[in-house]
Amino acid sequence: MPKDIKENICEAKVFEYVYNTYSNDVHNFLYYKYGAQFNPKDKTQDAFIKLWNNCKTVTLTKAKSFLFTVANNMVLNDIKHQKVVLNHQKIKPKSHTNETPEFILEEEQFLQRYKKVLASLNEEQRVAFLLNKVEGKKHSEIAEYLGVTQKVVEYRIYSAFNILKKELEGFKIK
CATH class of the missing domain: 1.10.10.10 (Winged helix-like DNA-binding domain superfamily/Winged helix DNA-binding domain)
Known part of the structure; x- marks a missing residue:
């Protein structure tokens, strides 16, 4: 990384550098760990959006860890949500009554x-x-x-x- 770029991720050049450096790695991590059904491209983009929203609190040295953690948590939340959906789909509505x-x-x-x-x-x-x-x-x-x-x-x-x-x-x- 060039020395003239400061450590403020909120600057466009620094954020662009972080994106170019880590976007493929985050995507590949999600793809290989969870597969294509959890939209690794979307989760990667969402992780970078979260990084941009929190750019004032995340330092450049913590950016990679932040991105991987956020992306992983998003996929885990999707998996948890799918389990809840599946459990609700298993419950069959009552099609009968006890009344004659x-x-x-x-x-x-x-x-x-x-x-x-x-x-x-x-x-x-x-x-x-x-x-x-x-x-x-x-x-x-x-x-x-x-x-x-x-x-x-x-x-x-x-x-x-x-x-x-x-x-x-x-x-x-x-």
């Missing part, structure tokens, strides 16, 4: 009846009931939202619940 076809049919029929009874409620009851039971709002929040008293909201919810209970056998809500 009769249960699934009954569930669908109950849902249809539930929607029908909900639609038959007057709007005030339905809105108060759904705000409370589906969205989990408290009676006081619903009263404030609808602009009525809390007692009115309670009446609407409980009257809707009684209609649902009467129309749908076995209807329970927690």
Whole structure:
């Protein structure tokens, strides 16, 4: 290396010298160690980009070690990522349930009846009931939202619940 080049890698001439000196070595190291499937050319370029981004902290004497370490770690991270991908591919999605076809049919029929009874409620009851039971709002929040008293909201919810209970056998809500 010529003596007029200083040890600051951030200078274009110094970085060019480092690139010309070590790029083939880094590429060959990655290619022979891991093979072509891990893109040794790309990893070499990425290592030099990292060197450029860290040029103020890496000295010229440490550049070679930095490049080889960074490139090797990138390939190892890719290998680790591929192992995770393979493990997830081995897991098969659940294609069956433990419920019987009769249960699934009954569930669908109950849902249809539930929607029908909900639609038959007057709007005030339905809105108060759904705000409370589906969205989990408290009676006081619903009263404030609808602009009525809390007692009115309670009446609407409980009257809707009684209609649902009467129309749908076995209807329970927690």
